[in-house]
Amino acid sequence: MKISKRVSEIPPSGIRKFFELASQVEDVISLGVGEPDFSTPWHIRESGIYALENGFTTYTSNWGILELREAISEHLFNLYGLSYDPEGEILVTTGSSEALDLAIRAIIDPGDEVIIHQPSYVSYIPCVILAGGKPKILPTFPEEEFKINPERLEKTITNRTKLLILSYPNNPTGAVMDRESLEEIARIGEKYDLLVISDEIYDQLVYDVEFVSFPSLPKMRERTILVNGFSKAYAMTGWRLGYAVGPREIIEAMMKIHQYTMLCAPTIAQRAAIEAFKLQEEVISMRESYDQRRRFFYQGLKEIGFEVVEPKGAFYIFPSIKKFGLSSEEFAERLLQEEKVVVIPGSVFGESGEGFIRCTYAASLSDLKEALDRLKRFVTSLQPIYSRER
Amino acid sequence: MEEVLKLLEQDARLSPEEISALTGKDVEEIKRIIKECEEKKIIRRYKAVIDWERAGKERVFAFIDIKVLPKRDVGFDEIARRIYRFPEVHSVYLVSGRSDLKIVVEGKNLKEVASFVANKLATIEGVTSTETHFLLKKYKDDRELFVEEKPNRRLAVSP
Numbered sequence: 001m002k003i004s005k006r007v008s009e010i011p012p013s014g015i016r017k018f019f020e021l022a023s024q025v026e027d028v029i030s031l032g033v034g035e036p037d038f039s040t041p042w043h044i045r046e047s048g049i050y051a052l053e054n055g056f057t058t059y060t061s062n063w064g065i066l067e068l069r070e071a072i073s074e075h076l077f078n079l080y081g082l083s084y085d086p087e088g089e090i091l092v093t094t095g096s097s098e099a100l101d102l103a104i105r106a107i108i109d110p111g112d113e114v115i116i117h118q119p120s121y122v123s124y125i126p127c128v129i130l131a132g133g134k135p136k137i138l139p140t141f142p143e144e145e146f147k148i149n150p151e152r153l154e155k156t157i158t159n160r161t162k163l164l165i166l167s168y169p170n171n172p173t174g175a176v177m178d179r180e181s182l183e184e185i186a187r188i189g190e191k192y193d194l195l196v197i198s199d200e201i202y203d204q205l206v207y208d209v210e211f212v213s214f215p216s217l218p219k220m221r222e223r224t225i226l227v228n229g230f231s232k233a234y235a236m237t238g239w240r241l242g243y244a245v246g247p248r249e250i251i252e253a254m255m256k257i258h259q260y261t262m263l264c265a266p267t268i269a270q271r272a273a274i275e276a277f278k279l280q281e282e283v284i285s286m287r288e289s290y291d292q293r294r295r296f297f298y299q300g301l302k303e304i305g306f307e308v309v310e311p312k313g314a315f316y317i318f319p320s321i322k323k324f325g326l327s328s329e330e331f332a333e334r335l336l337q338e339e340k341v342v343v344i345p346g347s348v349f350g351e352s353g354e355g356f357i358r359c360t361y362a363a364s365l366s367d368l369k370e371a372l373d374r375l376k377r378f379v380t381s382l383q384p385i386y387s388r389e390r
Numbered sequence: 391m392e393e394v395l396k397l398l399e400q401d402a403r404l405s406p407e408e409i410s411a412l413t414g415k416d417v418e419e420i421k422r423i424i425k426e427c428e429e430k431k432i433i434r435r436y437k438a439v440i441d442w443e444r445a446g447k448e449r450v451f452a453f454i455d456i457k458v459l460p461k462r463d464v465g466f467d468e469i470a471r472r473i474y475r476f477p478e479v480h481s482v483y484l485v486s487g488r489s490d491l492k493i494v495v496e497g498k499n500l501k502e503v504a505s506f507v508a509n510k511l512a513t514i515e516g517v518t519s520t521e522t523h524f525l526l527k528k529y530k531d532d533r534e535l536f537v538e539e540k541p542n543r544r545l546a547v548s549p
Binding site: 023032038039171288292293342 | 393397401408411412413414542545546547549
């Protein structure tokens with residue numbers, strides 16, 4: 001059988017490999033997940049049941065239910081003062097993953113370069129390759145809190161660069177870009193006439209700092225596609241519901257692909273999501289709970305002796321394991337075998353993720369405590385090798 | 391203070407060190423807040439939430455709606471006091487609606503509770519009627535589920 005060149009070009013997912021490994025070990029404590037530990041709030045689930053009972057089982061408009069688009073518009077206005085027309089500037093998608101794929105396909109011609117900062121989420125590169133684009137990697141570093149360095153960004157730009165994908169609050173580092181840094185990016189974006197996809201799926205999970213939505217910066221609305229969804233803030237990962245908002249021309253182009261490939265986002269999920277926006281208090285209480293566990297786990301890691309940047313968003317923490325003399329894959333594999341704790345090797349999120357592990361602190365406090373004990377035991381067992389090598 | 395209280399309401403066994411790590415506040419500050427809350431009786435006591443049925447101990451609970459005729463000058467408080475002093479009485483609330491007081495009574499068996507209602511409660515001066523509802527099954531109490539829910543089934547690894 002002949003597989004297309006484009007698909008063959010995509011390397012197998014490192015996460016997939018680790019999934020296979022982890023599923024062979026029983027009774028693990030998992031800090032390896034990319035989703036909340038809450039179930040979807042009952043109000044939302046109950047709305048979904050109501051929608052089923054009342055026969056909302058047909059297709060919706062390709063754009064998504066108008067009432068939901070209006071709710072998205074109002075939500076973005078309330079949070080960031082953004083204004084998007086529910087008729088033509090908002091597209092409801094099957095998860096933010098679809099929104100991302102549509103945006104890239106709508107923008108990229110074969111040979112166009114797309115700048116992707118790393119470590120970052122695993123889907124960006126494959127989506128760009130599938131669209132025929134060329135990913136250009138921009139590494140970020142713990143010394144700069146995993147933020148984009150404007151000078152290095154500028155050096156990565158060529159005359160073929162068309163798009164920058166921004167991914168903050170960041171998976172896997174938990175980094176958040178502050179307003180000044182984003183303004184620098186905006187200046188560069190304007191200078192080189194770049195389009196920007198801002199993946200803000202973790203926007204409501206930010207701690208102690210302000211979150212700035214990229215299109216809210218001056219002149220950025222016209223060149224930004226904002227991608228977001230319900231998975232993280234409302235604990236709705238399995239519902240597969242997201243959205244994209246942006247300039248009418250681009251959203252219409254995305255809609256063109258969407259209507260032929262997806263038709264519409266799941267109707268039950270759309271109905272339930274209308275209820276989600278009414279639950280801001282619940283979002284805040286989930287955020288408080290993540291924040292407490294973030295502090296707890298960050299302090300625990302530091303006490304064990306990990307070098308780690310304090311995460312400001314999402315529910316991930318990305319400690320360095322460089323001093324233990326193992327690759328991130330070896331570290332994660334041995335931690336799994338010897339202590340039954342699942343973490344994700346940082347290398348999965350790009351070359352600059354090598355030397356780190358991603359831990360999700362969206363786990364119960366008792367699991368976090370136990371995981372810290374096991375991590376401590378594990379790194380203590382590594383210590384002799386470490387001192388010899390020094 | 392509110393954050394510390396909420397954490398203790400969830401888990402009274404959290405140590406000041408753990409609360410400090412969760413809230414980012416200094417350990418001494420946490421100890422001071424807890425001490426102050428204890429002194430001011432904001433924290434009234436620490437207790438465990440126990441599923442007695444699971445422990446194999448039968449206990450009978452009844453919710454009783456009571457109508458009373460309040461006396462001049464003393465109002466409901468006097469009658470409430472006569473009721474809450476009985477050790478069988480778990481809780482006493484003044485409520486709106488058709489009844490005036492709603493109380494929870496505990497006993498070893500149906501007969502014991504029934505006899506308490508008939509002999510002690512109904513005979514109190516000012517009590518005009520009682521309506522007893524025996525508890526048959528406890529689903530949720532004080533935000534704690536007493537029935538098993540299927541756990542959130544996350545995969546061990548996801549991007």
